[in-house]
Amino acid sequence: QVQMEQSGAELKKPGASVRISCKPSGGTLSRYTFSWVRQAPGQGLEWMGRIVPVLRIEFYAPKFQGRLSITADKATTTAYMELTGLKPDDTAIYYCAANTFPTKSFFNYWGPGALVTVSS
Amino acid sequence: SFVLAQPPSVSVAPGKTAKMTCGGSTLGTKGINWYQQKPGQAPVLVIHSDTDRPSGIPERFSGSNSGNTATLTISRVEAGDEGDYYCQMWNSSTDYVTFGGGTKLTVL
Numbered sequence: 001q002v003q004m005e006q007s008g009a010e011l012k013k014p015g016a017s018v019r020i021s022c023k024p025s026g027g028t029l030s031r032y033t034f035s036w037v038r039q040a041p042g043q044g045l046e047w048m049g050r051i052v053p054v055l056r057i058e059f060y061a062p063k064f065q066g067r068l069s070i071t072a073d074k075a076t077t078t079a080y081m082e083l084t085g086l087k088p089d090d091t092a093i094y095y096c097a098a099n100t101f102p103t104k105s106f107f108n109y110w111g112p113g114a115l116v117t118v119s120s
Numbered sequence: 121s122f123v124l125a126q127p128p129s130v131s132v133a134p135g136k137t138a139k140m141t142c143g144g145s146t147l148g149t150k151g152i153n154w155y156q157q158k159p160g161q162a163p164v165l166v167i168h169s170d171t172d173r174p175s176g177i178p179e180r181f182s183g184s185n186s187g188n189t190a191t192l193t194i195s196r197v198e199a200g201d202e203g204d205y206y207c208q209m210w211n212s213s214t215d216y217v218t219f220g221g222g223t224k225l226t227v228l
Binding site for chain 2: 035037044045046047050059061062095097104105106107108110111112113
């Protein structure tokens with residue numbers, strides 16, 4: 001069973017940036033499409049954007065345009081999400097959610113999530 | 121942006137049938153997916169493409185989608201089915217993904 005391994009929890013100050021990684025176990029990046037989904041404390045799921053490594057295409061939800069960057073590194077078989085200009089309401093668990101290429105309409109594989117806390 | 125409406129909570133007795141709805145304009149023309157999320161855990165896909173169950177998901181879980189409403193049905197509900205359930209769709213026109221607000225299932 002494919003698993004998505006994510007980096008750990010982060011504590012950041014307002015205005016800082018955070019980068020979170022997502023690495024599929026036992027497979028190459030090109031086999032998957034990756035999305036990032038976040039969940040604020042006690043709230044629902046919010047889709048942020050996706051990357052399709054084999055096509056080298058990134059796509060972002062309008063809310064995060066200009067502040068979010070999703071990349072993929074073939075050498076380390078790792079996908080990354082970087083969010084800049086952090087605010088306290090960016091405090092959330094950030095999940096990597098994926099499926100086998102070309103499927104991008106739903107998510108079969110989820111990482112365990114990485115808690116990002118934004119506080120001064 | 122497209123909105124998916126879910127009731128905040130549903131309660132059901134063990135052994136009974138739970139139905140959770142997801143509403144949206146012309147939803148029946150779009151593929152709807154459902155996720156189960158238990159406290160402290162990542163979501164798990166339980167239904168995709170309206171009616172398809174991933175391997176490992178019990179047959180007690182089923183889905184339907186028609187008109188403006190998609191429905192997740194759990195038959196013979198067990199205590200372990202408690203959690204939050206989210207519907208989700210991909211909009212082929214905009215390429216965006218939208219989640220519903222989630223329904224908390226309580227087993228009485």
